[in-house]
Amino acid sequence: MQTLQISDQAANHLNDLAQQEHISSVELIERLIEKHRKDQAKLRELREFFATYQKDITGFKFDREDANAR
Numbered sequence: 683m684q685t686l687q688i689s690d691q692a693a694n695h696l697n698d699l700a701q702q703e704h705i706s707s708v709e710l711i712e713r714l715i716e717k718h719r720k721d722q723a724k725l726r727e728l729r730e731f732f733a734t735y736q737k738d739i740t741g742f743k744f745d746r747e748d749a750n751a752r
Contacts, residue, residue, distance in 0.1 A: 686711075 688696070700710040 696707050696710065700707045704709060705713075
């Protein structure tokens with residue numbers, strides 16, 4: 683197990699949150715880490731999904747008159 687050094691203010695917030703959830707600080711940190719991992723996995727999935735829809739539009743110029751004429 684690794685030792686985590688945090689500021690007194692962060693430790694107080696952590697203890698307050700843990701008491702509100704009726705769990706230990708260690709359990710709260712484990713939950714937060716697991717949630718972060720799941721969020722990062724979901725973000726990677728979304729990026730992979732939308733990567734096929736990314737288009738290079740650096741040279742695109744919108745012409746309102748031409749669009750209205752259509």
